[in-house]
Amino acid sequence: MTPETLSRREQNKAATRESIVAAALGLARERGLGAFTVEDIAESAGVSRRTFFNYFTSPEEAIAAPTFGFLDRALERLGDRPDEPLLDSALTVIYGLADNDLIAPMAESFLVAHGHEPVARFQLQAFEECREKIVAAIRGRGGADSLDGLYVHALAACVISCGKSALEVWMAERGGDLAPSSLARLRELLTASITHLKSGFAV
Amino acid sequence: MTPETLSRREQNKAATRESIVAAALGLARERGLGAFTVEDIAESAGVSRRTFFNYFTSPEEAIAAPTFGFLDRALERLGDRPDEPLLDSALTVIYGLADNDLIAPMAESFLVAHGHEPVARFQLQAFEECREKIVAAIRGRGGADSLDGLYVHALAACVISCGKSALEVWMAERGGDLAPSSLARLRELLTASITHLKSGFAV
């Protein structure tokens, strides 16, 4: 958790942010999305309405925050493996993502947001930002100089698409169940989707 | 335009919708996104503020409307070719999309929205809805019964990703220029991205 490296200020900010997200997710679970106000979230998080808006510009953004966090962590891990073909790195990273601590908050955010367009749009934005960062990561790799922009963009987009598809199929099948057998199934789906991609979706 | 098949009522509604979208895009072009209110759009479109909200739930949705329209048209064409491998249909359909009337409003919406997250989220939603419809379309094809859910989801997502990547590279290169040579370049990019996908992004 690297708590010692953060100043008191940073710890406080992180804690405030956490409590806002938790409050928003809790209300969404209890009452359903759209059935509460920013005032409610702020009160439940123990901060003022104004402070909520210092952290998020809308309730939807707060609900979707875990998805951004999850994908950011995934990207860190991708950056740790720069000397490998992207699809191989993707397989390894993605495999390691099916891990309780990383995936639990995201699964909750996903479940709560399911079918709710205003929040789903933010989830899509999270994947889009991740895609853009993958483009940058590919560019930063050795031997990528010769690749044209289209190749890099499309490859990054397809890697994201495959990971997202596996997550969606898993959520549909298991509803975010975090039991070991369910996480094993997620790994299987993630591996299979990247394998499809590598084979050009040959039947 | 098929004007005779629509009743007066339907013509009026379509015209109102058009004028709202045009007004929103016009204001975005003149003043920039976020620098005008719904009141401004309504006034510019010659309707009441309340009527705006009968058509769209936010200014962002109105700005992104052409992207939804573009992708809906693309899907119609995909539905016209049910007896072909999906990637072949995608190539044909996508090729036909690089056509002035279809692409012009979408290009304008894309340009205006560039880098503006609230609108970009709606654009992403448009692609996401298109993806879901492609999943349904694949399911409706012959010989698709044996395909598992993951394969279908991931394939649809990758087709969308490749089309979107080609559009983005084209917008970045040509800024939505609609000259024949520019549209030829778009077709080239669309073809190349699907070719990459078919080859599993082999270098």
Place this chain on the structure above:
DNA sequence: TTTCCTTCTTGCACTGAGTGCAAACTTGCA
């Protein structure tokens, strides 16, 4: 044309999102 029904538009009133500002408070550092 008149009549009646349905659909669309509008005005009004209201809740609540989102933001700028300045005062109060907390932390970091000397």
Place this chain on the structure above:
DNA sequence: TGCAAGTTTGCACTCAGTGCAAGAAGGAAA
């Protein structure tokens, strides 16, 4: 301890978004 920088809060304001009911316009009949 005291000052500088960062954070929270309250206040006031604009404007997004919605429910409702009255009015305008289209459609189909006599």
